[in-house]
Every structure is written in structure tokens, then in C-alpha cells.
Amino acid sequence: MKQIFIVIIAIFSLVSCNKTEEIKEEKAVKRIPKKSEFGFVYADFNVIHDTIQKGDTFGTLLEQQNIGDRQVYDIIAKVKDSFDVRTIRINKPFTMLRSKNKKKDLQVFIYQPDNLSYYVVDFRDTAVSVYKKTKPITIKRRTIGGVLKESLSETLGNAKIEVALASKITKIYAYSIDFMKLKKGDRYAITFTERFINDTVYDGVEELEASFFEYKGKIIYAFPFAQNSGKIEYYDEQGKTLKNFFLKSPIKFSRISSRFSSSRFHPVQHRWKAHKGTDYAAPRGTPITVTAGGVVEQSGFTAGNGNFVKVKHNGTYSTQYLHMSKILVRRGQRVNQGQVIGLVGSTGLATGPHVCYRFWKNGKQVDALRLKLPTGEPMTGNNKSRFLEKITPLKFQLDSVANL
């Protein structure tokens, strides 16, 4: 069921950017008091709207409308193939349309098991007709954005958006944004679709189509995309997965010269001892990047480690980088994933230039190469051109609503 949308072009002030801007691509939602519903004109009837109460049955409801036992029994038998009256539930709405004359005879009974469908039992014919109908759903797209003035959930609430979208967004960005640390004045934009029943009744968010948040001065986009597996994952504007807590290694181009082991012959000390790290050999001066965002916990020199940096990523994980020729961060500093924190060297106990990469999980040193860490599906083959083509208009819309 496709609907032709009337595109309303919203006009934006180019200077004001501290306001939540909004592009509505569909016709405005009409809010007219209901004159008719379920295919009936209310003015033609005496109308009762109510909900099923504890103890109510279809039978007792009919009896309250002066329909006799015998007749009720016949009606239930007659409708049972299309409407099993035993399925009516407490708190579900029903409507009774009665004659406008003095007798107020029950003419139509309508029961709504959910937001989307309803049963109609029409008593006006002696035959009693019954049918089920499903309300049409309209999907509308919206883009909001601008500058954050409050928390994400407050922002969504004020824009009359289902707040559940906030937790979805928080999950998508779990590896790149700490939403508690978004600041007032950070820019953002979100494009999403919403469901409307009968074109007017809000039924919640259908899908997140695109978003970006400014975080520590960086714009981080998220676009859902399904590769060959069909599973939807989220990627940034370059097609990089957002679900990578740790980079694979602290050096871009390098070779592993020594793996984590409980016993190896130490090349300098010339004795057998545990090697609780992974060594990556690289030329002196090669940039060392922190494998995940976090806070520098230690930064200094020891005889064994040489110049080293230790970064705490969260309550579970920490990583350490040894033998640097130069340290580029200080203790207490916050670092982003991929940030250069030092340069490769051979300070401390080292035979040649390399970085010894150490990994802690819950305070225990573990082999980073063997850990099963959460990771997204990388973009492969010709998926990337398909992805870039898909996101171009979405990104343009995000950027324009937030005046990027």
C-alpha cells in the first residue's frame, strides 16, 4: 500500500541554528474531531464509547442492551467463525451504535483488539453480519536537528517523538559516544520514519534512517545498511562499522613479532618468563594509536616498560603500550579511538623498535588476539558503492537541517 505524499517544503532561517529545525516531508497531520469512524457517521446514532471491564463478556454487554438470552446465544453462534467473542480482553475499547429513537436499540457493536484492527457486528439486518477490518497505516518521514539544548530523550520528547528512539540511538553509538557526555551546543540531526494509523493517530517510530551527533568536536554519522547477510548494521559516512570497540592493532602496518604466551625465552633477559602482551614490530617513530577511547591512566617510564602509556576504556577493559620513543599524552587525558598517543621506539627492555600491546579484562591480563570482542560486519566488495549511493541524499538532509 503506497501512499503519495504531498511534499511540504519547509523554509528555514539560515542564521538561526539554536532552534530545533524540522523537515516534514508529508502532508500535515489533521486533527479534526471524529465525526465518523469505522465507516459509520456518528450523527446517525446514539453512540457509546467504553472499554471492556473485569467480568464483561460479549454476552453480558448485549444483555445490558436488552437483548435476550436466547438471542444472545444465537448471535454468538452466528458470528463465531469470524469473531470469537471469548477473545475480548479487559481494557480494550468498544463502541456501541444505538438507534436515536426512544428505544435505543443496539444496532452496531465495534470491538478493537488492537490499534490496527476492529470487529464490526451489525445487528440491523435480521441475519446479523460480522466482519473484521484493518486500519490503513501511513509511514511518514521526519528529520529533526540543530543544537542540543537538553538530553537526547528530552529533545525527542519535546519534538513529540517516541522516547524509545533514544535508547535505540544510544545502542547504535554505544562504541563511539557516551551520551551522558554530550554537551549543550553539540549539533545533531536524526531522520526517522513514524507510523500513523488512518493517517492521524501516532503509532510510534518505525525506523531510524540516518543520524549524526557532534561529540568532542567530531561529527559521527550512523546509517543503517544491510550487506549480503541481510542483517542491518550501522556505518559511518565512509562505510566504517560503528560497532568496533577496539581497533585490531595499535599500529596500522606492522607485523606481530611475538605473541602472548605464558612462557617464552626473553630476548634481553635470556630466561624463560611469561609474555603477557603482543609485540608489533615497526620502524622507530611509527605512530601508535590507542585501540579504543578512554582516559589515560598511566603515562611514564620504568626500566622494563620504557616509555609507556596505559589507558582505561571502561570498568572492564584497559590497554597498555610499551617501549615508546616518545609519549604524546599525559595522565588524566581523555583519548578517542585511533588517536596517536606515542611513537614506536625501543626504550626499556627491548631488542629493537616495537610496541608491546597489553590488554586487561576485569583486572586480569589477557591475550588481545584471542578475545571475542563485539565487532560489526565490515563493508565488503561492491556493497560500498551501493551504500554511498543510498546515504548521499540522507546525509545531505541531515547536514542541511543542522546547518552543517
Ligand SMILES: [Zn+2]
Ligand atoms: Zn612484549
